[in-house]
Amino acid sequence: MKVIVAGFPKTGTKSMNWALTTLGYKVYDFPENVYLLQKEYKKMFHDGWCAEDLQKMYQGVDAVVDTPACFFWEELAKAFPDAKIILTMRDSEEEWLQSMKNLTAAAEGNIAMRLVDTLSYTQWKTKRNLMNTMGMVTMGWQPQSFFARKYHLNEQMLKMKYRAHNAYVEHAAPKDRFLVYKCSEGWGPLCEFLGVSVPDIPFPHKNKAGSMVAEALATFPVFIRMQREAMAATALLLAGSSVALYYTVKLGPTEVCRCLGNGLVNGFDSAVTFFKLK
Structure with a gap:
């Protein structure tokens, strides 16, 4: 220095x-x-x-x-x-x-x-x-x-x-x-x-x-990388929102909520089983 x-x-x-x-x-x-x-x-x-x-x-x-x-x-x-x-x-x-x-x-x-x-x-x-x-x-x-x-x-x-x-x-x-x-x-x-x-x-x-x-x-390379991360996150959010909107219109809000709830419960059960096996 x-x-x-x-x-x-x-x-x-x-x-x-x-x-x-x-x-x-x-x-x-x-x-x-x-x-x-x-x-x-x-x-x-x-x-x-x-x-x-x-x-x-x-x-x-x-x-x-x-x-x-x-x-x-x-x-x-x-x-x-x-x-x-x-x-x-x-x-x-x-x-x-x-x-x-x-x-x-x-x-x-x-x-x-x-x-x-x-x-x-x-x-x-x-x-x-x-x-x-x-x-x-x-x-x-x-x-x-x-x-x-x-x-x-x-x-x-x-x-x-x-x-x-x-x-x-x-x-x-x-x-x-x-x-x-x-x-x-x-x-x-x-x-x-x-x-x-x-x-x-x-x-x-x-x-x-x-x-x-x-x-x-x-x-600055680090700021360019962060902008790419932000753009990728924005694209994922837009894609997820589009999918959610599509199925909400197709199946109805109640059915979509029920499917999401089941998915969360199944995901939680899988995580618990995984960590028990570990």
Whole structure:
């Protein structure tokens, strides 16, 4: 591990991902942290961790950005004592909060994301195993109900968490390997801190106004897989509904209910017999 980006989500983390990737670093961002390391982070939130756990998790990875890694920046810094620490920030906590609200609004308004949230097994499992717990512990984020249409943002809690996080990082980070950075500063301070040459391309500015939601759905492999799961689930639901409607019209509601009831009873009896034989 060479670089630990300790800044909260919506402080330019997607821009940092692209910038560090452009500079030749292998970066783990939110999708890699949450979906590839889901079991490891679940264990960390429930049972704790040690330096060896983090070293194993990020073996071969050059840089980490975004949640949940940013909340473990200090532990990562101890596990990788040569890694440089970058605290990305916005100009104000109000600007940061508005950016968070833009992101949730973009997610709420994206039909594909709503389908993924409701019908993707991968997303359902990830929320159950990690994301709901992580949101509550790190940012006071209320878990959504299954059919929730809007994210619940406790704005006062979020600002307090943001303020406390930034203050602690500035206080506790080793000064000889620490940089406070805003993406609006461009390549200069970042490349000087990392000791690398400035690329001959503009500094990337990603995820403006929550635009990363649509981009992630279109380009990130894990989100593409979840969309396929949601589409498959939708097709099964439509097929099942069509079959149920056909037999309801053909046989009548009473007969259909009787057949379903018999099927459930027979299925239960078969399961009991199976487990007795086991």
